[in-house]
Amino acid sequence: xxxxxxxxxxxxxxxxxxxxxxxxxxxxxxxxxxxxxxxxxxxxxxxxxxxxxxxxxxxxxxxxxxxxxxxxxxxxxxxxx
Amino acid sequence: xxxxxxxxxxxxxxxxxxxxxxxxxxxxxxxxxxxxxxxxxxxxxxxxxxxxxxxxxxxxxxxxxxxxxxxxxxxxxxxxxxxxxxxxxxxxxxxxxxxxxxxxxxxxxxxxxxxxxxxxxxxxxxxxxxxxxxxxxxxxxxxxxxxxxxxxxxxxxxxxxxxxxxxxxxxxxxxxxxxxxxxxxxxxxxxxxxxxxxxxxxxxxxxxxxxxxxxxxxxxxxxxxxxxx
Numbered sequence: 001x002x003x004x005x006x007x008x009x010x011x012x013x014x015x016x017x018x019x020x021x022x023x024x025x026x027x028x029x030x031x032x033x034x035x036x037x038x039x040x041x042x043x044x045x046x047x048x049x050x051x052x053x054x055x056x057x058x059x060x061x062x063x064x065x066x067x068x069x070x071x072x073x074x075x076x077x078x079x080x081x
Numbered sequence: 082x083x084x085x086x087x088x089x090x091x092x093x094x095x096x097x098x099x100x101x102x103x104x105x106x107x108x109x110x111x112x113x114x115x116x117x118x119x120x121x122x123x124x125x126x127x128x129x130x131x132x133x134x135x136x137x138x139x140x141x142x143x144x145x146x147x148x149x150x151x152x153x154x155x156x157x158x159x160x161x162x163x164x165x166x167x168x169x170x171x172x173x174x175x176x177x178x179x180x181x182x183x184x185x186x187x188x189x190x191x192x193x194x195x196x197x198x199x200x201x202x203x204x205x206x207x208x209x210x211x212x213x214x215x216x217x218x219x220x221x222x223x224x225x226x227x228x229x230x231x232x233x234x235x236x237x238x239x240x241x242x243x244x245x246x247x248x249x250x251x252x253x254x255x256x257x258x259x260x261x262x263x264x265x266x267x268x269x270x271x272x273x274x275x276x277x278x279x280x281x282x283x284x285x286x287x288x289x290x291x292x293x294x295x296x297x298x299x300x301x302x303x304x305x306x307x308x309x310x
Binding site: 053062065071 | 242248252256293
């Protein structure tokens with residue numbers, strides 16, 4: 001039983017830690033490009049901002065899936081018995 | 082997931098209410114919080130409607146700003162045909178925003194932090210997309226787009242349709258719930274002042290998530306409402 005708990009905690013940490021890498025890189029790139037776009041064409045900043053938030057939200061859902069998996073492992077683990 | 086929260090909570094409102102009012106006993110906590118949020122929204126709407134004037138003041142000003150901004154945004158991306166959809170989409174925004182903000186009140190748990198509420202909202206969006214799509218393009222014309230551009234894309238298109246409500250609901254749930262858990266953990270460690278910046282951040286993400294839910298609904302609807310793309 002203890003081995004399952006230890007493995008769950010470890011897996012939760014790994015899930016959110018590794019799962020945050022990709023969206024982090026992606027959102028950083030997105031924000032950088034959006035700033036470039038706004039700096040070049042400040043009159044389009046509204047459109048750029050909306051599109052950026054939309055894209056970021058879709059990326060963020062990946063990190064959120066990792067978070068949900070981590071929370072399930074911690075609080076609603078089916079294997080804890 | 083309703084009882085699977087991290088520790089460190091203070092007293093909660095719903096159990097106290099249940100103790101005071103025994104007829105609430107069989108009702109889940111989330112429903113009580115949802116009713117309270119609904120009561121707040123209805124109250125604000127009633128206050129705004131009580132003394133309607135040509136030149137708005139006070140509550141009426143706030144409501145006009147919200148409704149006007151939302152309907153401009155929705156009509157801007159869906160076109161003039163979307164007037165009948167504005168109440169639905171604007172209600173999503175207002176309800177999600179108020180629910181997310183309600184987490185800042187001590188003893189309150191945000192209704193969107195329970196998986197059931199976001200799933201219910203996302204299912205409404207799911208069925209609305211298909212019904213509007215069939216109404217706009219005709220039943221055959223709408224279902225035909227599942228086998229376009231090639232018939233073997235059918236499984237992918239079906240998976241895409243089902244991924245929409247899953248991602249909508251899990252995104253909202255994960256954000257609100259994650260924020261709540263982080264604040265609870267901080268309260269457990271250092272209860273004084275330290276959780277405040279995190280709660281501020283929670284207000285920020287709450288706004289963003291309400292906005293994202295609305296924008297994604299609008300984007301999905303504009304996919305099925307537009308002509309061929």
